[in-house]
Amino acid sequence: MKTDYTRPLDLKHGHIDMNHGGGGRAMQQLIRELFAKHLGNDLLAQGNDGTVLPAQPGRLVMSTDSHVITPLFFPGGNIGALAVHGTVNDVAVMGATPLWLSAGFILEEGFPLADLERIVQSMAAAAHDAGVQIVTGDTKVVERGKADGVFITTTGVGVLLDGVNLSGAHARPGDAVLISGTIGDHGMAIMSQRENLQFAAPFVSDSAALNGLTAALIASGAELRLMRDPTRGGLAATLNEIAQQSRCGITLMEAAIPIQPAVEGACELLGLDPLNIANEGKLIVVCAAVSAEQTLQTLRAHPLGRNAAHIGSVTDDPHHFVQLQTRFGGRRMVDWLSGEPLPRIC
Amino acid sequence: MKFVDEFRDGALAQGIARAIHAEAKPHRRYAFMEFCGGHTHAIARYGIPDLLPTNVRMIHGPGCPVCVLPIGRIDLAIHLAIKRGVILCTYGDTLRVPASDGLSLLRAKARGGDIRMIYSPEDALRIARDNPGREVVLFAIGFETTTPPTAVALMNAEREDLGNFSVLCCHVLTPAAIAHILDSPEVRNLGLVALDGFIGPAHVSTIIGSQPYEFFAEEYRKPVVIAGFEPLDVMQAILMLVRQVNACRFSVENEFTRAVTREGNRRAQALVVECFELRKHFEWRGLGEVSYSALKIRERFARFDAEARFDLAYQPAPDHKACACGAILRGVKQPIDCTLFGTVCTPDTPMGSCMVSSEGACAAHYTYGRHRSTA
Numbered sequence: 001m002k003t004d005y006t007r008p009l010d011l012k013h014g015h016i017d018m019n020h021g022g023g024g025r026a027m028q029q030l031i032r033e034l035f036a037k038h039l040g041n042d043l044l045a046q047g048n049d050g051t052v053l054p055a056q057p058g059r060l061v062m063s064t065d066s067h068v069i070t071p072l073f074f075p076g077g078n079i080g081a082l083a084v085h086g087t088v089n090d091v092a093v094m095g096a097t098p099l100w101l102s103a104g105f106i107l108e109e110g111f112p113l114a115d116l117e118r119i120v121q122s123m124a125a126a127a128h129d130a131g132v133q134i135v136t137g138d139t140k141v142v143e144r145g146k147a148d149g150v151f152i153t154t155t156g157v158g159v160l161l162d163g164v165n166l167s168g169a170h171a172r173p174g175d176a177v178l179i180s181g182t183i184g185d186h187g188m189a190i191m192s193q194r195e196n197l198q199f200a201a202p203f204v205s206d207s208a209a210l211n212g213l214t215a216a217l218i219a220s221g222a223e224l225r226l227m228r229d230p231t232r233g234g235l236a237a238t239l240n241e242i243a244q245q246s247r248c249g250i251t252l253m254e255a256a257i258p259i260q261p262a263v264e265g266a267c268e269l270l271g272l273d274p275l276n277i278a279n280e281g282k283l284i285v286v287c288a289a290v291s292a293e294q295t296l297q298t299l300r301a302h303p304l305g306r307n308a309a310h311i312g313s314v315t316d317d318p319h320h321f322v323q324l325q326t327r328f329g330g331r332r333m334v335d336w337l338s339g340e341p342l343p344r345i346c
Numbered sequence: 347m348k349f350v351d352e353f354r355d356g357a358l359a360q361g362i363a364r365a366i367h368a369e370a371k372p373h374r375r376y377a378f379m380e381f382c383g384g385h386t387h388a389i390a391r392y393g394i395p396d397l398l399p400t401n402v403r404m405i406h407g408p409g410c411p412v413c414v415l416p417i418g419r420i421d422l423a424i425h426l427a428i429k430r431g432v433i434l435c436t437y438g439d440t441l442r443v444p445a446s447d448g449l450s451l452l453r454a455k456a457r458g459g460d461i462r463m464i465y466s467p468e469d470a471l472r473i474a475r476d477n478p479g480r481e482v483v484l485f486a487i488g489f490e491t492t493t494p495p496t497a498v499a500l501m502n503a504e505r506e507d508l509g510n511f512s513v514l515c516c517h518v519l520t521p522a523a524i525a526h527i528l529d530s531p532e533v534r535n536l537g538l539v540a541l542d543g544f545i546g547p548a549h550v551s552t553i554i555g556s557q558p559y560e561f562f563a564e565e566y567r568k569p570v571v572i573a574g575f576e577p578l579d580v581m582q583a584i585l586m587l588v589r590q591v592n593a594c595r596f597s598v599e600n601e602f603t604r605a606v607t608r609e610g611n612r613r614a615q616a617l618v619v620e621c622f623e624l625r626k627h628f629e630w631r632g633l634g635e636v637s638y639s640a641l642k643i644r645e646r647f648a649r650f651d652a653e654a655r656f657d658l659a660y661q662p663a664p665d666h667k668a669c670a671c672g673a674i675l676r677g678v679k680q681p682i683d684c685t686l687f688g689t690v691c692t693p694d695t696p697m698g699s700c701m702v703s704s705e706g707a708c709a710a711h712y713t714y715g716r717h718r719s720t721a
Contacts, residue, residue, distance in 0.1 A: 261347050264347050264350075265350075268347070271704075319717070319720050326393050327356050328577045329393070329396070329397055332393045332715065333715065333716050333717050335713045
């Protein structure tokens, strides 16, 4: 009897079709020749409905994040790397060491296999760089028009050492607020790529895994209260979340907030506030005032924290307002954004 | 950032603030209206009230293009998108303005309307070229600043014979609105609004020049200082207004000389005259019907006029009963005087138009200045 022959996937010119989600041989082939080829590791290779994970000392941290983004490829990254970074960072900011990820793909019929391979390759590289393994996954295919190319949901599991206890509710009046680098880079990189808004400026997303940086902070022994990555809604949204959770106020010094001139310029042009623009590789740290300088130095010693800055402090405020001392000399609120940032016409 | 930081310099601001404190007479009150939403936004965003003496007060005027758009006009745009199946092209901050039946352009989009956010009328032309089988309508709103680009779009459409493109023209005129406020009984007779002077528009004045304001200064004996949108511009303009008031002068002064001349942009003015004519009546949100305060498309471009093309009839729609946007746009009330402010009306669920654009008085106060009223 002849061994089964299957024509290999055409990774150059092929497209996703409904068969790839049908649970049959086509799906097996897609998993084998594309997903397993790039993401393969011992745990994923178990090949069962669930993956058995080795027991770890300490408590477990788990987080999940769905990634939908237009365009799928942008300067500084793509949806694949972003899907790894996003979830790794959500686990890492808890003070945990991220170990494993799951990846669920929703693919649109007609999606080019070459693009899918690029995305999966980026995921593999991002996972490798972050020291995590993708240990289980799922693929569904929906008809053309029912998704936007590809959606990726990742769930991450990490371990938390005893004694590490960070929470958005731990900020106290007097604490220092730090940021690991320039704000708004990811949001402007995405906006600059949208078809109806072409900038010549070299915006590059800051998409990055922060677990190296968070591990350095934990190891430093500084008196940390909490860490957060200010993604959607930018610095403004995340600080408002912290103020609500900790039932305190926060005062920022505008002059201290690092921002790239090109990002500031583009925001100016569009009437957007950089405080509302998304980041994908930045860390907010709230620590005791006595640890502020040490924390700043720890951040700056890491490649992802070179532009770190001490940007404000936690205050006692019954209204839980985030306020900004402007460079100009006045004071204003920093509010959540309502909906998407929309450019002003005037 | 070059050419921006210079106009946001904190040390210079302190210097002007000291001059205002020194020159504003402690026994009198100064109330100045900034006409433009751009100024409202700058005042709130940079915390300018913190730098002013307590007897110098800024009143927010009606110059937010989104805020003065009446519900009936947005209803027309929604009608075009939902009932007539056009591709409706709109500026971003118009998307959230509340309309009738709990709708807004954003909600109409969720209900299937093909509504697309654009940055310039040129985007709308491109969409029309790319979709020859569809009707494409540009929802053209704004003051004199956004009118010339609409005129260029009309001319390009005519030159290209773009048969599927039209414009729902809602362009309005600044001088008419200022005159309307100065003529309102609240200002003229009742003394409800003490108005000692105006900060004149920045971008609008680059087009129309400073000359049109000379009439107000003379006729209504109010000083006008045209100012740029940067915070130092605003501070300098306030100082210039204080000086005029103290000297009992009422002339038009131009702080924004780097962009505004007395005559304005003649070329842009010529384009506007070529494409538009005055409307006899136009409804403004907050101000009501104001005669000769808006533009309509000239007969020559009638086939690009969405109102004619789709045989649209304007239906006025009342604002929410408790909404104080009207009084706020006329300077009679402040945002915190409105019972809806910050309760049912927030930037997330705006009831009135002043809560929609970040240039609106209510949104600016809610987003940037709330700490002042709760302290």
